[in-house]
Amino acid sequence: MKRIYFVALLLLTSLLCVSCGTSQSSSKVNLATLDGSSWELTHMDGIKINDDALQTATISISKARISGRASCNSYGGECFVYSDGRIKIGDIMATRVACTNMMYERIFLAALQEAKTFRMNGANKLMLYSTHDASGQPSLTFKRK
Numbered sequence: 001m002k003r004i005y006f007v008a009l010l011l012l013t014s015l016l017c018v019s020c021g022t023s024q025s026s027s028k029v030n031l032a033t034l035d036g037s038s039w040e041l042t043h044m045d046g047i048k049i050n051d052d053a054l055q056t057a058t059i060s061i062s063k064a065r066i067s068g069r070a071s072c073n074s075y076g077g078e079c080f081v082y083s084d085g086r087i088k089i090g091d092i093m094a095t096r097v098a099c100t101n102m103m104y105e106r107i108f109l110a111a112l113q114e115a116k117t118f119r120m121n122g123a124n125k126l127m128l129y130s131t132h133d134a135s136g137q138p139s140l141t142f143k144r145k
Helices: 002-016 102-114
Strands: 037-044 058-062 065-070 073-081 087-094 117-120 125-129 140-144
Touching: 037 102, 065 087, 065 102, 073 102, 087 102, 102 140
Parallel strands: none
Antiparallel strands: 037 058, 037 140, 058 065, 065 073, 073 087, 117 125, 125 140
């Protein structure tokens, strides 16, 4: 249990720090490949998600909406993606079931809402960044379901 809290605290600290790194080139993305897609969270701030300790979070992007499961609660909101790699996620609404590991869920939802850019690595890896130029470590990394 202490390990989960330590990892959650580490993730929160990482979200608050400014990432250092080199800027990636901004390439155009075929938005049709994202519409109707579903993704499973694999990493938060570069730290692999431990499937044994936490229920995996998911996202689905379809028709200017984002939805999914954040370890315990379902969520949804507006989501606008642009071919130049920008992403704008509006206010997120979530169910309010009280579960264990709520800190993990809050960190995930905050990182999701803070996303400003995205990059795809092939067709099966989606990375969300909290910086405008997608520099540094991705805040959230997903694999296609």
